[in-house]
Amino acid sequence: MSKGKSPVKAVALIAGPTASGKSDLAVGLALALEERGRRCVVINADSAQVYRDLRVLSARPTEADMRGIEHRLFGEWDGAEPCSAADWAARAKREIEDAQLAGLLPILAGGTGLYIRTLLDGIAPVPRIDPSVREAVRALPVEDAYAALEAEDSERAAALNASDTTRIARALEVVRSTGKPLTHWQHRRVGGIGEAVELHPLILLPSRETLYARCDARFERMLENGAITEVETLLARNLDPALPVMRAIGVPEIAGYLRGDWPREEALARGRQATRNYAKRQYTWFRRQPPQDWPRCESESCDISAYFETLF
Known part of the structure; x- marks a missing residue:
């Protein structure tokens, strides 16, 4: 972590694979800090949760989940408009700046490594492609x-x-x-905020067995709680199949069921497998890519005070 910066420049980051409990821990951190008089805002860093069309399939936090903590960049993009890492980073940078000007601590929560890396390290200035x-x-x-x-x-x-x-x-x-x-x-990345903030990161890496069990249970809950209707509504928009929202985990699997290509049980099995595959890729990325001095929680539960004591 960088030293000597004003506390208002602090940014907390809680990141890890899908189903690792990032959002819950971010809200827990915000509530603990607000008890000590420090107001917080949770900023989404998940590439599926940016789309308003994917409330169920992205496991976007509900009002109850938010527990009175302000959340930003959740459901902000229409599915017809692809959100690139650069798009998200530009918006996240503005939200962080606005929060800091208001005296709020921004807490980034998500599992999209490319989003996080783009925000912190900047983007490659590739000229416009012919x-x-x-x-x-x-x-x-x-x-x-x-x-x-x-x-x-x-x-x-x-x-x-x-x-x-x-x-x-x-x-x-x-x-x-x-x-x-x-x-x-x-190698010529520009625009990153990594050197301008005091970053307090935490990477969540629960055991793979626990993570995969959570992935399986979560996708089944999604089917029971409106994911099929959500995909029906999305398909009715006749969007380009190449759009990210149409390729999000669960959409192709449920779409196949709706077309009659396979039964509900196979849609469930395919969705579970796709979720586990994605979690595995995220797990590998977060184990290898972030700096090795970033704290990593590898237990099933984390004591936030142990990882964020400088914020307390």
């Missing part, structure tokens, strides 16, 4: 795009799965449009 280059690259079969990337940016190709359509296309269009590989731009 539309004709983008169109040509996106028209390529993934096998051809990967072969081209191996020839034009071998370092990036080696870091990607050969079937990762989105990342392969992005890397190939960048090198073809700008003449520089993606890593060239990533």
